[in-house]
Structures are given as C-alpha cells and as structure tokens.
Amino acid sequence: MLNRPRRLRKNPIIRELVAETRLSEDMFVYPYFVVPGQGVKHGIEAMPGISHFSADMLVKDVEAGLKLGLNKVLLFGVGEQKTDDASSAYHDHSVVADAVRALKSAFGEDIYVITDVCTCAYTTHGHCGILKNDYVQNDETVHVLAKMALSHALAGADMVAPSDMMDGRILAIREKLDQHQQENTAIMSYSIKFASAYYGPFREAADSAPNKGDRKAYQMDFRNPNEMMREAYLDEEEGADILMVKPALAYLDVIQQLKNNTNLPVACYNVSGEYSMVKAAAKAGWIDEQKVTMENMYAFTRAGANIIISYHAREILENKWM
Ligand code: PBG
Ligand code: ZN
DSSP states (O other): OOOOGGGGGSSHHHHHHTOOOOOOGGGEEEEEEEESSSSOEEEOTTSTTOEEEEHHHHHHHHHHHHHHTOOEEEEEEOSOOOBTTOGGGSSTTOHHHHHHHHHHHHHGGGSEEEEEEOSTTTBTTOOSSEEETTEEEHHHHHHHHHHHHHHHHHHTOSEEEEOSOOTTHHHHHHHHHHHTTOTTOEEEEEEEEBOOGGGHHHHHHHTOOOSSSOSTTTSBOTTOHHHHHHHHHHHHHTTOSEEEEESOGGGHHHHHHHHTTOSSOEEEEEOHHHHHHHHHHHHTTSSOHHHHHHHHHHHHHHHTOSEEEETTHHHHHHTTOO
16 A cells, blocks of 8 residues: 555644644634623623623733734624614714724723624614615615714724624715725624524524514525625725625635635634534533634634634633644
8 A cells, every 4th residue: 555644643742743724813803892881791691601891801811812813893882773774883982982992092002803793783773774665775784883983983993893784885885084084994794694593592692683584685595605706896996905705604605716816915804603502512511612713713714714703713722722
C-alpha cells in the first residue's frame, strides 16, 4: 500500500501540523441585546447564557469580554417605544445610540462596535419596515434605515449592519453616512439573509416577531442559489464593505459559493436557533457541547467564512475551547 493517510493522523502533534483550517479569536463577533434602564441583566429564556443588558451593565460585561479577547460586539436594541413609523429606531438617544456612546466612552478604540440596523424591534407590527396595505414599503423603509444608520454612526459606531433585506439600502446608507462626514463608518451587509425558521429564539429575545404574516416578501427564499449571488453582487456594487450569510449552519454551501465569488470579507451569522439547539441538546445530555460547538465553528471557517458572528463566542473564549 503506497497511500496511508492515517500516517498524518498518528498523534496530536502531526494532526496540528497538517490541520488545514485554523480558527482565531479575532474572527468572532459577539451579539448583545440592549434594553433601556439601569442595572438590568436579565436572562433570555429561549437563549440560555444570553441576556438583556442595560447600557451600564453592558459596559461591565464588555469589560470582562475584552479581557478574553472579545473586542467586537454587535448591538441589537430591544424595548423601545413601538410605533408605525419606527421613529424610536433613529432618535439621538435610542437605546442603541446610548449604548454605543457608553461603550465608546468606556473603551474608546479598544472596542469595535457594530450595530444592527432594522426596524422590526421598533414597529408595532414587528415587520422590518414601514407597512402599508400589508406590504413593507421598500423606498420609504430605506429612508428610515439610512436615518437609523446615521444615528448610530454619529453616536460612534464603527460599523453598521443592515439586516432588513430592502432593495437599495446599502447605497442609501452609504450616501447618507458620507453626506454627514461618516465616510469611515463601515457597512456589513446582511446580503444573503434567508427567510428562516432558525430565527425563532431571537424574535423572543428582540420582541420582534411579526404580528401578522411572515418575512418572505423581503427575506430570501432558501431554494435560490442564483438569486442569492445577485443579492450579494448588488450589495458589493452599492458599497458594502463586508458581505454576510445568514443563517450559517444549514447554508455552508452558500458561504462557500460567496467566498469563491467575492473579494470582500465574508461573514456568517450562527443564528439564535442554531445556538439554542446546541444548548438544548447539550442540556439533555445528548451531545457534547464543546465538541459540537467547535465542530460547527470549524465548519464555518472551512466553508470560507472570515468572520463568525456567534452567541457561542463568549463561552468559547472563556473556556479556552480553541
Ligand atoms: C432582524 C434580525 C433578525 C436576526 C437578526 N436581525 C431576525 C429576523 O429577521 O426575524 C436573527 C438573529 C438570530 O436569529 O440570531 N432583522
Ligand atoms: Zn428586522
């Protein structure tokens, strides 16, 4: 026998030497849910280990995270006044804008702050935009998103991440930011975001479930590989700095295809349902949490992701799982 692949698997040293995929703590972005008030740290039932934080408590938690090397956070606002026009999403002192200011005044350049830009947690109906006759109005919504992104940038956000899936929003946000001298604020686009049942736990966390209908008239159909590349190219042309695929686990082929067809960094979002499934099965004793979690992280990297947004990030670094 001339070929014995097992020779290179003989012991941990040779296995490390020939490992083709490597993970680094620098790849992780950790999501946070920010709520109004003070002294709030309240666990989210559907997402074990994840909490709602008020800005002051967020600063404390991020301080501990920084010591582990977790210096990139993605903020979601929850608990603001819900209106039909989503106006609480973009006022100067929205829960997210204030949290950005708190983080920046505590840590300055040591923390990289990314904000989610979408209206679903701020609208009475829970849709990712302005609703008229049961249809989310594209251009009107884009206008709101641009204002929301600008309010985050002016508060000090390093990057904004629009997650709504309206057409033309990347260009509108880029122009709005540039008009207000925020040309160095980066845009990470949720470019290939599918209408997915894996967002279930998040909608509880963000109180953002649509009260009627679904998101299929704006989020993508998961059966469409050609359409997904079209979405990605449009965002690239419109000035996105980073393209994201979401969810991640059931979409490794999508991550790979995108990586092979763009020169932009590719991010993937290991979403709430993916996280909570691992947590639930581990709690039941059916899987080894550490091993399954790390197998998933390597899968994202092997598929081509440069950036991993994951609720697991904190525990991975805390427990030195890599
Ligand atoms: C809102 C938004 C969602 C997620 C991120 N931004 C949910 C949705 O589109 O309904 C999902 C994140 C997760 O499940 O972890 N636009
Ligand atoms: Zn939304």
